[in-house]
Amino acid sequence: MAIFFQxxxxxxxxxxxxxxxxxxxxxxxxxxxxxNLAHGxxxxxxxxxxxxxxxxxxxxxxxxxxxxxSLFIIGVLIQKYFLNPLIKVETILPxxxxxxxxxxxxxxxEIVRFVFKSDYKYVKTSYSSSTFFLxxxxxxxxxxxxxxxxxxxxxxxxxxxxxxxxxxxxxxTAQDKDAATLMGxxxxxxxxxxxxxxxxxxxxxxxxxxxxxxxxxxxxxxxxTKAFIITILGxxxxxxxxxxxxxxxxxxxxxxxxxxxxQYEDIVGLVIFIMVLLFLPGGFKRLxxx
Amino acid sequence: MLKKLPIAEMIALAVFMAIPFFMKDNYFLxxxxxFLMWVVIGSSWNIFAGYTGQVSFxxxxxxxxxxxxxxxxxxxxxxxxxxxxxxxxxxAVLIGLPFGIICFPLRGAYFTLASLALNLILMHVAxxxxxxxxxxxxxxxxxAFVSKIPYYYIALAMVVAILAVIxxxxxxxxxxxxxxxxxxxxxxxxxxxxxxxxxxxxxxxxVFFTGMAGSLxxxxxxxxxxxxxxxxxxxxxxxxxxxxxxxxxxxxGPTVGAFIMVAVNEFFRSGFFGLLGFIxxxxxxxxxxxxLDFVTHAHVLVFGILVIVVILYLPKGVVGDWEKIKRKVLxxxxxx
Amino acid sequence: xxxFRVEKLVKTFGGLTAVNEVSFEVKEGEIFGLIGPNGAGKxxxxxxxxxxxxxxxxxxxxxxxxxxxxxxxxxxxxxVGRTFQVVKPLGRMSVxxxxxxxxxxxxxxxxxxxxxxxxxxxxCGLTSVRxxxxxxxxxxxxxxxxxxxxxxxxxxxxxxxxxxxxxNPTELLSAINLIHKIRKNGTTIIxxxxxxxxxxxxxxxxxxxxxxxxxxxxxPKDVAANQAVIEAYLGTDYA
Numbered sequence: 082m083a084i085f086f087q088x089x090x091x092x093x094x095x096x097x098x099x100x101x102x103x104x105x106x107x108x109x110x111x112x113x114x115x116x117n118l119a120h121g122x123x124x125x126x127x128x129x130x131x132x133x134x135x136x137x138x139x140x141x142x143x144x145x146x147x148x149x150x151s152l153f154i155i156g157v158l159i160q161k162y163f164l165n166p167l168i169k170v171e172t173i174l175p176x177x178x179x180x181x182x183x184x185x186x187x188x189x190x191e192i193v194r195f196v197f198k199s200d201y202k203y204v205k206t207s208y209s210s211s212t213f214f215l216x217x218x219x220x221x222x223x224x225x226x227x228x229x230x231x232x233x234x235x236x237x238x239x240x241x242x243x244x245x246x247x248x249x250x251x252x253x254t255a256q257d258k259d260a261a262t263l264m265g266x267x268x269x270x271x272x273x274x275x276x277x278x279x280x281x282x283x284x285x286x287x288x289x290x291x292x293x294x295x296x297x298x299x300x301x302x303x304x305x306t307k308a309f310i311i312t313i314l315g316x317x318x319x320x321x322x323x324x325x326x327x328x329x330x331x332x333x334x335x336x337x338x339x340x341x342x343x344q345y346e347d348i349v350g351l352v353i354f355i356m357v358l359l360f361l362p363g364g365f366k367r368l369x370x371x
Numbered sequence: 372m373l374k375k376l377p378i379a380e381m382i383a384l385a386v387f388m389a390i391p392f393f394m395k396d397n398y399f400l401x402x403x404x405x406f407l408m409w410v411v412i413g414s415s416w417n418i419f420a421g422y423t424g425q426v427s428f429x430x431x432x433x434x435x436x437x438x439x440x441x442x443x444x445x446x447x448x449x450x451x452x453x454x455x456x457x458x459x460x461x462x463a464v465l466i467g468l469p470f471g472i473i474c475f476p477l478r479g480a481y482f483t484l485a486s487l488a489l490n491l492i493l494m495h496v497a498x499x500x501x502x503x504x505x506x507x508x509x510x511x512x513x514x515a516f517v518s519k520i521p522y523y524y525i526a527l528a529m530v531v532a533i534l535a536v537i538x539x540x541x542x543x544x545x546x547x548x549x550x551x552x553x554x555x556x557x558x559x560x561x562x563x564x565x566x567x568x569x570x571x572x573x574x575x576x577x578v579f580f581t582g583m584a585g586s587l588x589x590x591x592x593x594x595x596x597x598x599x600x601x602x603x604x605x606x607x608x609x610x611x612x613x614x615x616x617x618x619x620x621x622x623x624g625p626t627v628g629a630f631i632m633v634a635v636n637e638f639f640r641s642g643f644f645g646l647l648g649f650i651x652x653x654x655x656x657x658x659x660x661x662x663l664d665f666v667t668h669a670h671v672l673v674f675g676i677l678v679i680v681v682i683l684y685l686p687k688g689v690v691g692d693w694e695k696i697k698r699k700v701l702x703x704x705x706x707x
Numbered sequence: 708x709x710x711f712r713v714e715k716l717v718k719t720f721g722g723l724t725a726v727n728e729v730s731f732e733v734k735e736g737e738i739f740g741l742i743g744p745n746g747a748g749k750x751x752x753x754x755x756x757x758x759x760x761x762x763x764x765x766x767x768x769x770x771x772x773x774x775x776x777x778x779x780x781x782x783x784x785x786x787v788g789r790t791f792q793v794v795k796p797l798g799r800m801s802v803x804x805x806x807x808x809x810x811x812x813x814x815x816x817x818x819x820x821x822x823x824x825x826x827x828x829x830x831c832g833l834t835s836v837r838x839x840x841x842x843x844x845x846x847x848x849x850x851x852x853x854x855x856x857x858x859x860x861x862x863x864x865x866x867x868x869x870x871x872x873x874x875n876p877t878e879l880l881s882a883i884n885l886i887h888k889i890r891k892n893g894t895t896i897i898x899x900x901x902x903x904x905x906x907x908x909x910x911x912x913x914x915x916x917x918x919x920x921x922x923x924x925x926x927p928k929d930v931a932a933n934q935a936v937i938e939a940y941l942g943t944d945y946a
Contacts, residue, residue, distance in 0.1 A: 115480070116480055116484060163679060163683070166683060167682065167683070170682070170683065170686045171686065172619075172682075172686040172687070173421060173424075173553075173619045173620045173686075173687070173691075173799070174420065174421075174426055174615070174619055174686075175424070175426070175479060176426040176479070176480060176483050177682050177686065179428075179480060179483065180426075180611065180615075180678060180682060181678065181679060181682050181683075183428075183608060183678060184674075184675045184676070184677075184678025184679040184682070185675070185679065186675075187604060187608070187671060187672070187674060187675030187678065188672060188675035188676055188679065189675075190671075190675075191669070191671050191672035191675060192672065194668075195665065195668075195672070302603070306487075306488075306491060309484055309487075310488075313481075313484065344495075344498070344499050345499070347491075347495055348492060348495040348496070348499070351488050351491055351492045351495070352492070354484075354488050355485065355488055355489075355492075358474070358477060358481060358484075358485055359473060359474070359476075359477075542817065543817060544811045544815060544817070544820070547804065547807055547808040547811060547820075548808065548811065550797070550799075550800060550804075550808070551797050551800070551808045554796075554797035554798055554799060554800060555795045555796075555797055555798075557759070557779075557791075557795060558791070558795035558796075558797060558856075559780075559797075559808075560758075560759075560778070560779040560780050560783075561757060561759075561779055561780075561783060561788075561789050561791070561795075561857075562780075562783060562808060562809040562812055562856060562857075562859075562860055563780050563783035563784045563809070563811070563812030563860055564780055564808075564811075564812075565778070565780045565781075566780070
């Protein structure tokens with residue numbers, strides 16, 4: 082039983098971070114109508130930024146203040162110069178924007194590989210491997226901190242989307258782009274800001290994960306996979322759904338790793354993904370409103 | 372039936388048939404075999420995506436299935452991998468059709484993601500099922516031929532087969548139905564087109580040839596492992612690149628694309644066809660050898676950048692945008 | 708035996724009832740008009756007849772066969788053709804290729820399909836633009852292409868969904884002529900139309916619905932004089 086609770090706790094902690102990754106993705110999905118297949122690679126960039134700053138002695142949690150704005154800018158540039166121009170390009174393939182994000186992700190990974198080589202890097206902190214015990218269950222300190230920061234960001238995002246003009250414009254654009262345009266929302270600007278925000282959120286996740294993960298160029302693509310799984314699980318464009326999706330994936334991975342074996346960790350998510358696509362189209366969002 | 376003989380095609384075929392009689396250089400033949408293999412894969416992807424509008428981000432799943440079918444047969448049962456070659460296509464269909472039947476209710480981006488997930492699942496399965504697939508160690512078999520020429524002709528035969536199939540398909544009911552589904556699935560249904568059936572037919576053709584290319588790869592290279600044949604960037608994305616660089620939804624687009632992509636790949640992998648290595652040796656400059664190191668590992672970066680550039684500036688590919696390219700070139704000329 | 712009828716058709720979306728117990732019968736060879744204000748449920752009815760939606764309850768009976776819930780492509784093969792209110796041209800195919808694709812519903816060889824297509828293009832007056840890509844046609848041409856494509860599947864019953872909307876007076880006149888020609892050809896037509904003088908002049912009988920329910924049925928004259936219909940269109944204040 083102890084193992085079970087340990088697994089649940091580990092899954093929940095991971096799920097908090099996954100939710101952060103998923104919210105960024107789901108915002109992008111809602112507003113642009115595309116899956117961003119460079120999402121994990123953006124996270125990877127943030128991890129490397131954290132790594133560099135750590136080399137000069139900055140605490141990973143402080144580097145949030147550098148990594149998030151940096152990725153915000155990168156997201157803005159990508160949307161402005163690579164994705165928005167595609168709206169005017171006529172093509173046979175409807176998925177050309179998604180393909181574009183694949184290309185961008187590949188380029189990011191390879192550029193990082195040139196600079197840092199494929200070696201594993203890690204962010205050294207005094208607390209990287211420290212744990213505390215609560216009721217016989219061990220808690221990894223950086224993961225717990227990360228979880229609470231993730232929850233904090235999620236709450237801020239909620240407040241932002243529901244209470245501010247900009248947030249409302251984003252939600253309006255996500256619901257109906259044409260209607261939003263007619264209501265005077267500058268949807269072009271909204272897409273740019275949304276991509277920036279999505280990138281900044283996943284950057285936060287990257288920075289928070291940096292103390293507990295090895296950092297290497299290819300770490301992006303598994304997280305891209307996780308991001309789209311979370312988004313589909315939660316229901317596209319749904320922020321609450323992304324939280325549910327993130328926690329579900331975190332739990333499922335933990336349970337899979339504990340009871341099936343470590344090598345099953347990744348495949349569990351994919352199988353759930355296919356199941357949800359087929360049997361619950363629309364994701365968990367569907368369950369809340371009938 | 373055919374009013375005009377495909378003269379250009381027949382000349383091209385004759386030239387390709389004749390090449391091994393004049394060119395015995397192994398390196399050159401190797402590149403040609405890769406080129407032919409990519410014509411098969413790119414054209415297969417193009418039938419399904421370019422003509423039928425179903426964008427797959429996971430064609431490596433079928434390439435890998437074909438490769439593993441051939442490899443496993445040889446590895447476990449000691450059959451010559453040539454039997455596997457006959458099995459590669461059907462094995463891919465065996466994976467592809469259930470996938471299609473299950474996932475075709477999904478449209479657009481959802482289907483694309485499902486194909487990506489299939490690719491990843493197969494990669495994990497091949498890794499996990501160590502006892503059966505050899506896991507990360509992969510499968511190694513003895514190549515049947517030392518010479519490259521037999522492989523060359525087999526690859527050429529596959530290319531002839533798939534191009535013939537595509538030419539027949541696009542001039543028939545099937546071609547019209549595929550394109551109708553691509554253009555508007557609801558309209559197609561209202562015109563009596565069973566879209567699920569025809570998507571499955573298109574998928575079947577597509578994965579059959581992709582699987583065959585996979586089994587050729589197994590036989591030719593003699594070694595596979597999950598990270599090689601199920602690779603997203605090296606096969607799934609490369610297949611898309613071959614098609615879009617050449618021209619999506621055109622018969623010979625992927626052929627042109629395959630030529631360009633293999634050339635670009637080799638150009639970088641070989642350090643600008645050995646030029647950098649040559650300069651490096653002559654000058655002994657450490658800078659050049661660093662550049663050489665950079666360039667020889669740059670092909671994935673180049674592919675990424677190519678994806679971006681092609682989507683932005685040549686969305687219909689070299690074949691589809693040929694008029695545009697000609698215009699651009701012609702407009703430059705008078706000012707010179 | 709009856710040629711075509713619907714019995715107590717109901718369609719609900721979540722809590723909303725779009726069509727509520729609508730029944731009518733169409734005789735072979737007639738032009739049957741379907742009218743009602745925006746959102747009355749006309750297109751939903753068409754979508755149930757053509758198989759796009761499965762009715763919540765009720766029957767669609769065509770040539771003594773129940774066809775509710777049958778897939779759209781099968782219904783087309785049975786001889787029910789349709790056009791879409793929001794036109795759905797196969798954009799990057801030529802006008803001719805659009806019609807050839809539709810012709811394969813009846814024939815299998817390329818040659819027969821080509822012959823059928825050129826006959827239909829001629830019939831619908833699209834021969835002069837047959838090489839044009841469907842997406843570059845003006846709206847009148849696209850509406851006409853919708854009809855041509857449906858006709859190429861050789862339907863016995865044709866569902867026309869607002870084929871006259873957005874046309875100028877000249878185009879309107881030729882559209883009306885085309886519909887008459889189709890009827891003369893022996894095809895039964897159910898037509899949804901907003902332009903009153905069009906539907907009043909071409910229909911043999913008219914069925915009016917509002918909020919998903921039948922409010923009147925009869926000859927154009929009767930329906931035009933019907934109190935409920937006038938109320939539905941003009942509001943109770945004017946009635």
